[in-house]
Amino acid sequence: MxxxxxxxxxxxxxxxxxxxxxxxxxxxxxxxxxxxxxxGGATDIMARIMGQKMGEILxxxxxxxxxxxxxxxxxxxxxxxxxxxxxxxxxxxxxxxGANPNLYKKFPYHPVDDxxxxxxxxxxxSVLGVHPSVPATDxxxxxxxxxxxxxxxxxxxxxxxxxxxxxxEQFRILAGNLDIVHAPYRGSAPMMNDLSSGQLPIAFDxxxxxxxxxxxxxxxxxxxxxxxxxxxxxxxPTVAEQGLAGFECYSWGVLFAPAKTPAxxxxxxxxxxxxxxxxxxxxxRLQDTGMEVFLxxxxxxxxxxxxxxxxxxxxxxxxxxxxxxxD
Numbered sequence: 001m002x003x004x005x006x007x008x009x010x011x012x013x014x015x016x017x018x019x020x021x022x023x024x025x026x027x028x029x030x031x032x033x034x035x036x037x038x039x040g041g042a043t044d045i046m047a048r049i050m051g052q053k054m055g056e057i058l059x060x061x062x063x064x065x066x067x068x069x070x071x072x073x074x075x076x077x078x079x080x081x082x083x084x085x086x087x088x089x090x091x092x093x094x095x096x097x098g099a100n101p102n103l104y105k106k107f108p109y110h111p112v113d114d115x116x117x118x119x120x121x122x123x124x125x126s127v128l129g130v131h132p133s134v135p136a137t138d139x140x141x142x143x144x145x146x147x148x149x150x151x152x153x154x155x156x157x158x159x160x161x162x163x164x165x166x167x168x169e170q171f172r173i174l175a176g177n178l179d180i181v182h183a184p185y186r187g188s189a190p191m192m193n194d195l196s197s198g199q200l201p202i203a204f205d206x207x208x209x210x211x212x213x214x215x216x217x218x219x220x221x222x223x224x225x226x227x228x229x230x231x232x233x234x235x236x237p238t239v240a241e242q243g244l245a246g247f248e249c250y251s252w253g254v255l256f257a258p259a260k261t262p263a264x265x266x267x268x269x270x271x272x273x274x275x276x277x278x279x280x281x282x283x284x285r286l287q288d289t290g291m292e293v294f295l296x297x298x299x300x301x302x303x304x305x306x307x308x309x310x311x312x313x314x315x316x317x318x319x320x321x322x323x324x325x326x327d
Contacts, residue, residue, distance in 0.1 A: 026086055026265050030061040033089045033255070036075025036096055038068045042124055042208045042289050046253045047091040049285045050121070053276035058268070071161065071326075072096035073108060080109035084258040086265035090115070094251040095163050098310040102318040103161040105325045111311055115256040116266055117303035119273045122286065122293040124251040125226030126167045126204045127211075128239060129219040134201045139223050139242035142202070143175045150179035156191040156203040160184045161326055164191075166314070167204035167225055167249035169321035174244040195219055206251055207232060207290030225249040231287060252310075253291065254303065270300055 033047045044066060051062030067075030072095050079090035090096075097111040109115075128139070136142035146153045155172075157165035165182065172178045183200060185191035188209050194200035196218035203210075207230060213219040223239040224230050227248045239247040255273060257266060276282055277297050286293050298306060 026268055027058055027060040029087065030063050031055075031087050031089065032063050032065045033091055034075045034079050035064055035066045035091050036068060036072035037066065037093075039066050042206060042251070042291075043091055043093055043253065045208075045289050046121065046286065046291065049282060049289075050091070050255065050273065050276060053279060053282050054269075054272045057272045057275050071100055071103075071159075073100060073104070077108040079256065079258055080114040082258050084261040086257060086261055086269065088258070089118070089269070090256040092254050092256050093163075094310065094314070097254065097256075097307060098252075098314040099161065099163055099166055099318065101311060102315040103323060103326050105327055112304070112307050114259050115307075116259060116261055117298075117300070117307055118255045118257055118266065118269050119277075119297040119300075120294055120303045120306050121253040121255065121273075121277065121297055122291045123226060124206045124208065124253070124289070124291050125224055125230050126164065126249045126251075127207055127214075127221050127230075127233070127236075128171070128202075128204055128223040128225060129195065129210050129214065129221050130202050131195060131198045131200070132217070132220050133198055134220070136222065137220070138237075139239055139244060142222060143178065146178050146180050147176070151181065153201055154181035154183040156183045156185055156195060156200045158185055158188040158191055161323055163249070163251050164188065164204050164206075165323070166317050166321060169323070170247060170249055170317055171204070171239065171244065173320055174247050204249065209290075211290060226292065228292075230290075230292060232290065254307070266300070273297055 033051050035044045035047045037043050047064045051064055055062040067078055076090055076096045079088055082088040101107050101111045130136055136145050155168040157168055172180055188205055191203055192209055195203045196213045214221045221236055223242055224236050225239055274297050283293050
């Protein structure tokens, strides 16, 4: 009888051990990547590329869940307040974690303290473009044109407080406080429609959106807004190269987990992210979206330092631009 009880006890213990090990195995169920913007944009595409490859590496499904609203704040806040178990992640941008914290009166999350950056994938440089009817071929001639016609020219953006708005304000300030009008749109797509049709003369946009219009001849590219020339446009000089020293305006992609996610899960996700971006096909797909991919992706420590620097950078730009806080 004692032997039978012992055997039953040992069997129960073995089953408990197996169940515990299965529970400890990560990921043991699908992982959600929250995209705080609509389907089809650069952030959405980036999340789907990374989710597919990381899922292959970890042997689990990664599901992209689009939660747009409030300039990206709604989806980001959802992840900030989620259970930190590794099953809900966030694909964030310079808007959600760089500019927005400095633009809203009541901000729902802390861009650094409420998240763990799993890796900075790269940046999406902006491009300064004009309609071909605008008689300017570079930054110098554009500045001269606007300066000689105060209040006549306008530049478009995807909305008040958007990264593209801040690109334009940074340009205006560095060019000597140009008298140029900001024309906010409800998103980048309608702005690009007006730029390519000639109803809007000037705009900054991310490379992914503006590139097809440049190729079609509907928009003339004057400068790259990034710190260095883009792989896709190696002959296009930067704004800084053309005389506006210090200009640097771009978006970026960072994959986040909620703060307090266990270290072993963070390490697993970071390693999968690095392995995914080691794949040449993934690099090409990301570059096709206009992204300048960081190779290798930033380490956990480097990613945290990057985030802190971005919050400080955009705070200074928002203050200099005089953008009024949003409700």
